[in-house]
Structures are given as structure tokens and as C-alpha cells.
Amino acid sequence: MPKPTGPTNPQLRKLLRLLREQGKKHGAQIWLDLAERLERPRRSRAEVNLSQINRYAQNGSTVVVPGKVLAAGRLSHPVMVAALSFSVPAKRKIIAAGGTVLSLQQLVEQNPTGREVKLME
Template sequence: MKNNYKTNGRLLDLISGLKEQSRNKQVPLWRDIAIRLERPTREATEVNLSRINRYTKEKDLILVPGKVLGAGELNHQLTVAAVSFSEGARNKIIEAGGSCLSIEELMNKNPEGSRVRIIG
């Protein structure tokens, strides 16, 4: 019989950290992301760079509650935080002058979650 719960320790730690940060700082953004990450794996978010490029502008701070994929081009500098990145996506973001962060790093740098846009 198949288990109906997550077994990825890193993801479980991230979800509990997001919930704790939400309670401590009274920031609903982190709770929203935790709820999105608790969804079943078949509903996991995957976002291509072309979509990120289409809906963002220079120097935006983007949060993807899932994986960033490398299909498409990126024409401007962004800071992107996600659970994971494909190798192609990471290279294209860095080549465009942007940076890639884990959600934990973003949560530590920006505990209030200000100016964060969610895509996905």
C-alpha cells in the first residue's frame, strides 16, 4: 500500500520552518507557501523561464513554490527563490545577471516577505 505523506526530509523541514516563521513574524506569505508545498507531488509546481520572463520586470524578487525549468530565455536581472532549479535554468538566470536562492535563504534574508512575487 502506498504512503499518503511526504518522505523528503528536506521538504518536511522547509514546510515546518515556513509555518514557524509565519507564526513568529505574523507573515501569511510563508504559511501560503507551506500549504502549497504540502500538496501531493502530482500537483507540484514547475515553472519555465519563459513564463517568469513574461510576467516580471527588472530586479524583481520571485518565489516559485516548486521547480524552475530552463525552457525559454530570460532578458532581465532577477532574484529567484525556489525549492529546486534545473541546471539550465540556474545557468540562464546567472547569465542574465540574476541570482538563485533556496526558499530557506529567502526566508532568512527577507523574514517579512516584502516585495516577493509568487509565480506558479
């Protein structure tokens, strides 16, 4: 019997299923792309610093990270950030800048079509 491939974390598998369902139902390519990126091995998932988010995201925009958000740098404007995980200092800095921290599932429920969402990697 071959070894199972892909993520074994049941919560991540449930999230992948949700992303694929919403992507197909609403024709949102961003959720299908995000599911594909989250299926990669853990060592090749994105790690994005706040300085990158500050540089590439405008005031009030929505950013999704298929990995972890780290606290290096600072945010100078409010941004809605959704990611697989956050470091504790990164959460504090996002909230201090007036931004919002969301899980990927919360973002998909709020914005099922994926409009105005920027994918950072």
C-alpha cells in the same frame, strides 16, 4: 495504524516547519501559503518556465516558485529566483541574465517578512 500523510522527505519537512514558524512569527501570509502549496503531492507541484518568470517579474524583483524552475525561454533582466529545485540550464540562464538563484530556506532567512516577494505557480 493509518499511513502517514504529507511529505516524507526530512529536508522538506524541516523547510515546511521553518516556513510556518516564520509566517506566524512575522505575520507573513506568503510563507504560510507557500508551505501549504509544498505539502501537496509531488505531481501537482508547480513547474515554471523562465519565459513565465520573464513575463511576470520586473527588473530586480524577487520570485518564489513552489516547485521546479525549468529552462524553456529566456530572461532579459535580472531577477532573484527561489524555488524548491532548478534544472541545471535554468540556473545557468538566470545567472547569465544577472539574476540570483536561491533555495527557499535562503530566501526566508534573507527576507523573513516576505515583503516584495511574488509567488509564481
